[in-house]
Each structure stands twice: as C-alpha cells, then as structure tokens.
Amino acid sequence: MEKWQDNRAWFLVLxxxxxVAFSAIIPLMTVVNYSVQDIFGPGQRVFVGTEWFEEVLAxxxxxxxxxxxxxxSGLVLVIEIPLGVMxxxxxxxxxxxxxxxxxxxxxxxxxxxxxxxxxxxxFTRPDIGLMGQAINGLGxxxxxxxxxxxxxxxxxxxxVWHWTPLVALLAYAGLRAIPEAFYQAxxxxxxxxxxxxxxxxxxxxxxxxxxxxxxxxxxSFLIYAEPFVLTGGGPGNATTFLSIYxxxxxVGQFDLGPAAAFSIxxxxxxxxxxxxxYQALQNVGTGxxx
Amino acid sequence: MMPRKRTVGLIIxxxxxxxxxxxxxxxxxxxxxxxxxHFAFYxxxxxxxxxxxxxxxxxxxxxxxxxxxxxxxNTVISLAVALPAAYAFSRYRFLGDKHMFFWLLxxxxxxxxxxxxxxxxxxxxxxxxxxxxxxxxxHTLFNVPLAVWILExxxxxxxxxxxxxxxxxxxxxxxxxxxxFMPLIRSGIGVTAFFCFMFSWVELLLARTLTTTDAKPxxxxxxRTVSATGxxxxxxAAAGILTILPGALVxxxxxxxxxxxxxxGRV
Numbered sequence: 009m010e011k012w013q014d015n016r017a018w019f020l021v022l023x024x025x026x027x028v029a030f031s032a033i034i035p036l037m038t039v040v041n042y043s044v045q046d047i048f049g050p051g052q053r054v055f056v057g058t059e060w061f062e063e064v065l066a067x068x069x070x071x072x073x074x075x076x077x078x079x080x081s082g083l084v085l086v087i088e089i090p091l092g093v094m095x096x097x098x099x100x101x102x103x104x105x106x107x108x109x110x111x112x113x114x115x116x117x118x119x120x121x122x123x124x125x126x127x128x129x130x131f132t133r134p135d136i137g138l139m140g141q142a143i144n145g146l147g148x149x150x151x152x153x154x155x156x157x158x159x160x161x162x163x164x165x166x167x168v169w170h171w172t173p174l175v176a177l178l179a180y181a182g183l184r185a186i187p188e189a190f191y192q193a194x195x196x197x198x199x200x201x202x203x204x205x206x207x208x209x210x211x212x213x214x215x216x217x218x219x220x221x222x223x224x225x226x227x228s229f230l231i232y233a234e235p236f237v238l239t240g241g242g243p244g245n246a247t248t249f250l251s252i253y254x255x256x257x258x259v260g261q262f263d264l265g266p267a268a269a270f271s272i273x274x275x276x277x278x279x280x281x282x283x284x285x286y287q288a289l290q291n292v293g294t295g296x297x298x
Numbered sequence: 299m300m301p302r303k304r305t306v307g308l309i310i311x312x313x314x315x316x317x318x319x320x321x322x323x324x325x326x327x328x329x330x331x332x333x334x335x336h337f338a339f340y341x342x343x344x345x346x347x348x349x350x351x352x353x354x355x356x357x358x359x360x361x362x363x364x365x366x367x368x369x370x371x372n373t374v375i376s377l378a379v380a381l382p383a384a385y386a387f388s389r390y391r392f393l394g395d396k397h398m399f400f401w402l403l404x405x406x407x408x409x410x411x412x413x414x415x416x417x418x419x420x421x422x423x424x425x426x427x428x429x430x431x432x433x434x435x436x437h438t439l440f441n442v443p444l445a446v447w448i449l450e451x452x453x454x455x456x457x458x459x460x461x462x463x464x465x466x467x468x469x470x471x472x473x474x475x476x477x478x479f480m481p482l483i484r485s486g487i488g489v490t491a492f493f494c495f496m497f498s499w500v501e502l503l504l505a506r507t508l509t510t511t512d513a514k515p516x517x518x519x520x521x522r523t524v525s526a527t528g529x530x531x532x533x534x535a536a537a538g539i540l541t542i543l544p545g546a547l548v549x550x551x552x553x554x555x556x557x558x559x560x561x562x563g564r565v
Binding site: 011012013014015016017018020021023024025027028030031032034035036038039042094095097098099106107109110111112113114115116117118119120121122123126127128130131135136137138139141169173177178181182184185212215216218219222223226227230232233250251254255258259264267268270271274275278279282283286 | 304305307308311312314315316317318319321322325333334337339375378379380382383385386387389390391392393395398400402403404405406407408409410411412413415416417419420435436438439442443444446447448451452454455485486489492496499500501502503516517520521531534535537538541542544545546549550553
C-alpha cells in the first residue's frame with residue numbers, strides 16, 4: 009500500500025515539533041558552544057577549535073570505558089530481546105492471568121532508577137542480602153564490591169531484571185494486535201507452532217521489536233544511575249561505563265569544555281548505532297508475509 | 299504438553315522477578331537496626347513505622363504528590379501532540395517525513411550529564427524553574443518521540459481501507475479520528491500512556507535539576523534523605539515500595555486495552 013502524498017500532514021506534526029524543539033535545540037547548541045571554547049568564568053571564554061575533541065579522543069580511559077559500554081549493551085540486547093519475546097509468547101492471552109502478568113511485568117519498570125541500584129545493593133550484599141547470602145551459602149564466594157566478575161554479573165543481572173519486562177510488554181502488545189484471522193488461516197494450513205511464530209508472529213512484531221531494540225540500545229548505552237549507585241563504577245574501573253566516566257570528567261575535573269566535547273562524541277556514537285540498527289531492522293524480512 | 303511447560307517457565311520467571319521486590323518489602327517492614335543486625339527471610343516483628351513516617355512527614359509525601367502531578371501532565375501533553383503526528387507519519391508521505399521521524403528519536407540519545415546546565419538556563423529564562431510544567435515539558439523530550447514511535451507502529455497495523463471507507467461515508471477527519479480510529483488502536487494508546495507515565499516517573503536527573511522545593515520529585519527526596527542521615531535502609535525500602543504503587547495502578551487501568559488487541563471488520 010502506498011502512502012498518500014500530502015504536505016498538509018505537516019500540520020499534524022507541527023505540535024510535536026514545537027514541543028520537542030523547545031527543549032531540544034537550544035541546549036544542544038549550548039553544549040556544542042561549550043565544546044569549542046575554554047571557559048574561565050562568566051564572560052571569559054576563548055575559542056579553542058577542536059582542541060577538546062582531540063584531547064578527548066586521545067584519552068585511553070575513555071577508550072576502555074567505550075569498549076566496556078559496547079560489551080554491556082551487546083550482552084543486554086542479546087539476553088533481553090529473545091527473553092522478552094519468549095515471555096510475551098508464554099503469557100496468557102486473556103482472563104485474570106493476563107492482567108496479573110501485565111501488572112507483575114510492570115513492577116521493575118516503575119521503580120526510580122536510583123532506587124533500582126539501592127534495591128540491588130540490599131539484595132546482593134553478602135551480609136543482609138538474599139542473593140548474596142544464597143550464593144555464598146552454596147559455597148561460592150560472591151562479592152560485587154571486590155570481584156570485577158561478580159560486579160559485572162550483578163550489573164547485567166540487574167539490567168536484565170529491570171528492562172526485560174519492557175521488551176516483553178512491547179512484544180505482548182504487538183502480539184495482541186495480530187488479528188485472529190491470521191492464526192485461523194495458519195491453523196487451516198496445518199502450520200506448527202514454530203512456523204506460526206516464524207511466518208505470522210515475527211513479521212508482525214517487526215515494528216515493536218525495532219522500537220524495543222532501539223530503546224534498549226540507547227538506554228543501556230546511556231545507563232548511569234543504576235550501576236553508579238550499585239558499584240560506583242568499581243571495583244577499580246571494572247564497571248565504569250561511559251556515562252559514569254563522563255560525569256567524572258564533567259564534575260570531578262570540572263572541565264566543561266572537554267566534557268561537552270565528550271558529550272557530543274558520545275551522542276554521535278549512539279546516533280550512528282541507532283541509525284544502523286534502524287536501517288537493519290527496517291530492511292530485514294521485508295520480502296515475506298506482508 | 300507445550301503450553302504447560304510454558305506456564306511453568308513463566309511462573310518461575312515471575313518468581314525471580316518478584317524476589318528483589320519481596321526483599322525490599324521485607325526491609326521496609328523492619329526497623330533499620332534490625333536489618334543491620336541479622337539476616338532474616340521475613341520480618342519477625344513487622345512494623346509499619348517506616349510507612350507512617352513517610353505519610354506523616356510533609357517533605358516525604360509532598361514528593362509523591364509532586365511526582366504524580368508532573369507525570370500526569372506529561373502523559374496528557376505527550377499523548378495529545380503525539381496522536382495526530384503518529385497518524386501523519388503512518389498515513390502520509392510529506393516533505394522531510396523520514397528525517398523528522400528519526401530526528402525525534404535522536405532526542406533520546408544525548409547523555410544527560412552535560413545537558414543539565416543549558417537546560418537549567420533555558421527554563422530559568424522562561425521563569426519555569428520549580429514548576430510542574432517545567433518537568434512535564436522537559437520530559438516530553440524523551441516521551442513524545444517514544445509516543446510517536448509506538449503509536450505509529452500500532453496505526454500502521456490498521457489497514458488504510460478503513461480510513462478510505464470512513465471518508466467516503468462522509469466522516470470529517472476529527473470525527474473519524476476520535477470515533478473510529480482511536481478505538482481501533484486503543485491497545486496502542488494504553489501501552490503508550492503507560493510508557494509515558496513510567497519514563498517520566500522514574501527519570502531523576504532532569505526532574506531534580508529543574509526543581510528546588512515546590513515541585514521536587516520523590517526520587518530526589520529519597521537521595522537527599524540518604525545523604526543526610528546515612529543509610530536508613532528500612533525507610534528507603536518503604537519509600538521504594540510506595541514509588542511502585544501509582545504506576546501499578548495505571549497499568550491496572552490500561553491492562554484491558556493492552557490485552558484485548560483489536561478486532562478487524564467492526565467498522
């Protein structure tokens with residue numbers, strides 16, 4: 009089906025543009041402005057060109073934080089997307105079971121992000137935490153404040169616990185939007201559960217899964233409050249993700265110029281990868297079952 | 299056998315999901331000294347002292363009221379502007395449509411730390427600091443793009459013949475949109491409203507930066523209390539439990555929209 013060509017559609021988009029542009033454009037320009045200047049105080053600033061960008065790009069600790077970030081976001085996507093779809097498929101379609109599942113799924117999503125970190129401290133502490141006690145009780149030493157591996161396991165587990173429900177909710181809503189007639193047709197053809205998933209459900213889920221992948225990529229790549237509260241970026245620098253390092257540069261060293269340049273580069277990386285994901289998901293499977 | 303295995307898996311998943319929350323509930327029903335003293339699977343002498351403190355201390359409960367007000371404002375604004383825009387994106391081709399669509403999402407991609415300062419300056423210029431409107435508007439930055447994207451997906455799932463038939467039958471656009479189209483995508487609207495509510499509810503950095511006292515969100519009050527008196531795990535856990543409730547209420551109301559999906563051919 010071709011879309012209708014009509015530039016008057018802009019009138020429908022205009023309110024969105026006005027509301028979003030109000031908060032988006034001026035702060036972005038201000039940060040760009042910071043990134044090319046050396047600021048000594050009010051009214052005292054010198055144009056320094058690309059100096060901050062060169063400095064930031066040469067920073068070895070930033071490179072380390074960046075690789076850590078890619079590893080983290082990669083793990084998050086590989087675990088959360090399939091798990092979320094599986095949960096959505098397993099959920100009851102109607103009745104009290106459906107209602108209960110939806111409410112339960114939503115619980116982790118509704119907790120403010122700093123509180124998430126706090127919960128996981130309480131939950132994993134070896135002395136007062138259920139998980140800490142349980143694992144140590146099995147004879148496996150577990151302490152995320154001293155072992156980098158344990159810290160990673162805890163942070164990834166927290167992230168999966170926190171955000172898989174988002175993927176599941178989106179996938180569930182997408183599944184419910186598939187007309188019953190599609191399933192009936194597949195049943196008449198004698199399709200197996202697996203081929204129904206592959207040829208009926210998955211193509212129809214592409215839209216919501218695109219949103220899910222993009223959201224999970226962006227938010228996990230920008231993650232700050234939860235690991236900061238839980239591990240503070242440690243032990244050592246083991247869980248110092250890009251945002252945590254950015255705040256160290258911005259607040260710790262009180263350098264607005266380099267921090268702004270860092271932010272711009274950070275933003276461009278997220279932009280590039282989101283664009284790649286978007287393109288890939290737009291084109292995947294466009295040929296079949298539409 | 300297949301469905302039963304699925305159900306067992308689902309139940310195990312939900313049990314695991316509830317464990318950390320149960321642990322928070324457990325903590326919230328115990329005094330802080332008791333928590334630090336010994337490990338316990340359940341509170342042996344449950345007390346609601348932590349909850350009473352939150353409900354009687356204005357600095358605490360006003361945080362909940364503030365959060366609920368700006369989050370509701372944000373959800374209404376986001377849905378009101380996103381619904382027509384999502385329709386435009388799903389039905390029409392217009393100048394710059396694809397760029398506009400992706401540009402919207404780029405607003406979720408900036409790391410907040412350095413952007414907080416220009417945000418504060420911008421909202422000061424308009425005299426909006428410490429108002430509900432400031433936080434509600436600032437949160438549209440990430441909620442409106444999300445709302446447009448989710449709604450567009452649901453709208454594109456509705457065959458265009460429905461629009462055409464309605465226009466031939468003499469429906470005006472507003473009447474078609476409100477009486478025919480919106481009921482068709484109600485599951486999408488429900489999900490979107492929930493997501494707007496949720497993302498606005500849990501966001502801390504912007505909300506904290508743009509407020510000082512009158513509109514201070516609950517999550518910020520929680521961090522302040524932590525730094526002032528050392529960690530009172532019990533009180534913090536009780537406040538955490540209470541942050542879940544408003545959103546759980548919202549999802550309870552939209553659950554039918556999410557669960558029903560839509561039946562084609564009713565028009």
